[in-house]
Amino acid sequence: MIPWIPGMPTTVPIRRYVPPAPRIARPCRDLHYAGTQGVNSVTDVYYLAVRNRTGATCTLEGRPGIVVPPGGPGPMSVTATVDDPAVPPGFPPAGARFGLRAGQVARVVLWVVRPCDHEQSRAARRRLRAFLPFGDAQTTFTIATCRGVGASMSVGVFAPPEPPERAPRAWPLRASLDLPDHVTAGRTFSYRVRLTNPSERPFRFPYCPTYAARLNGRDRFGALNCEPMGTLGPGEHATFAMRRFVSGKLASGTYELTWSLLGETGKRAPTAHARLPVER
Known part of the structure; x- marks a missing residue:
């Protein structure tokens, strides 16, 4: 007989989700800007994406590099997002090497905070350049910033697309x-x-x-x-x-x-x- 032990009710655990990457797979390419979305009056999120346009699985990991050209309307700080909250369930928030199958799209989230409102006279825009950790793929995009005081950016990790939805399990007992x-x-x-x-x-x-x-x-x-x-x-x-x-x-x-x-x-x-x- 299996003994009783005191224990709190459990929740359904989230399984680790890291699509496998073949050892001989090549790094992914085709980095491009994929849109922006406002979070509140001083915070925006920007999306960069990588589409696998080849016929074989490619590999991706880490964060994009961000190049801030000299000059501009104000200072610009770039840091790494700690425990990226934008990754799919089960994917390590600190990032991991994963495989991206043919036709799939991976993305990364950039959080930008600017201490001025869109409607204020200090609102400005700044052109940035992003590149992949491996290879020579790069893209340019524009962010909203503040004239004189600038903005700060937090860079997330590349993450695979959401895992396929699994049917809830039942206990056949x-x-x-x-x-x-x-x-x-x-x-x-x-x-x-x-x-x-x-x-x-x-x-x-x-x-x-x-x-x-x-x-x-x-x-x-x-x-x-x-x-x-x-x-x-x-x-x-x-x-x-x-x-x-x-x-x-x-x-x-x-x-x-x-x-x-x-x-x-x-x-x-x-x-x-x-x-x-x-x-x-």
Whole structure:
């Protein structure tokens, strides 16, 4: 029997997402400006993109280099974005080497802060040049800045396109309960849950999911201690020790205990029900 351990409800973990890059793949090229968007009155984001126009996967990593020509309407500082918030879920915010398949587009976000408003007389524009970390691909683009006081730019990391949406996972198991003959209000009792794999395929939890134990309309949540279970073969089962506190305000009587695992869609399955006599 797998022991019960106290644990907080879990959230669906985000898997690391770094598209593989072949060892012999060439660096990506074709850097170009891909638009801008205002965030607030003093902050804009600018997008640079790389499209793979070849027939094979190319590789990309790091940040673009930014060249600030001398002169201009004001000073310009350029720094690296720390823990880039604009990368797709699962992609390292500090960047990583990844593969860009034929026809795909990767992008990087440049954050520009300028201490003047678009409508003010100090508003100005400045031409910059960007280039890839490898190769000779480069492009030019224009940013909004401030006359006299300039602007500051934070450069993010190149990131792949969003990963394909994955269907939410469900747990193809069957649950059953083994409860004591009776329990006492105001105390914690122990019981057992058996999870059986009725399918014809082996099953292993990708992470330990949240379970809910409902008694008299009130849920208690915890994290299933699933790691000792390992892989369940077809027809095999695992038994888990469980604990549940019974409110001291609960009147004597027979109640239904409902135990279930929470799937990624929020659906409760598998689910088991059993009658539980409560005494005072």
